[in-house]
Amino acid sequence: LYCSLQKGSSQVAPVHIANEESADKTNLGFIHAFVAAISVIIVSELGDKTFFIAAIMAMRYNRLTVLAGAMLALGLMTCLSVLFGYATTVIPRVYTYYVSTALFAIFGVRMLREGLKMSPDEGQEELEEVQAEIKKKDEEVSHECCMN
Numbered sequence: 001l002y003c004s005l006q007k008g009s010s011q012v013a014p015v016h017i018a019n020e021e022s023a024d025k026t027n028l029g030f031i032h033a034f035v036a037a038i039s040v041i042i043v044s045e046l047g048d049k050t051f052f053i054a055a056i057m058a059m060r061y062n063r064l065t066v067l068a069g070a071m072l073a074l075g076l077m078t079c080l081s082v083l084f085g086y087a088t089t090v091i092p093r094v095y096t097y098y099v100s101t102a103l104f105a106i107f108g109v110r111m112l113r114e115g116l117k118m119s120p121d122e123g124q125e126e127l128e129e130v131q132a133e134i135k136k137k138d139e140e141v142s143h144e145c146c147m148n
Contacts, residue, residue, distance in 0.1 A: 056126075059133050 045051060050070075058066045088096045 056130055059130065059137070 054066060054070045
C-alpha cells in the first residue's frame, strides 16, 4: 500500500499497487495445503480396511468396476468431509469440541466392543479365501502361458 500527496491538498490518497509477491505467497499456500492434505490422506488411508476391501474386491470382480466404485465413494466421502469441515467454521468452536469429543468416544468404544467380541480365528477364513483365490489366479495365468 503506497501513499501519494496530491498537489495543493493535504489529504493522502491511498494507491494500491499489485505486486507479484502476494500471488506467489497465495500459490505457495495452495501448494503447501495440497501436499499436506495428500500426505495425511495417504498415510491414514493406505493401511485402512477400505484399502484391503478394494484389493480383495478387485481380485473377485472386474477391476475397472471396482476402481470406478472406489473412486466414486472416495469422491463422495471427500465432499462430505469438506462439507462437515465448512460446518465447523459456522458452528461455534465450543460446540464442535464437545461434538468431536463425543464422536471419538462413541466410535472408540464401539471399535473396542467389536474387537472384544471377535473370535481369535475370525479373520483366518477371509485370509484363506484370499490365498485360495490368488493361487487360482496364478494357476490360470501359468496355464495360459503354457498354452501359448
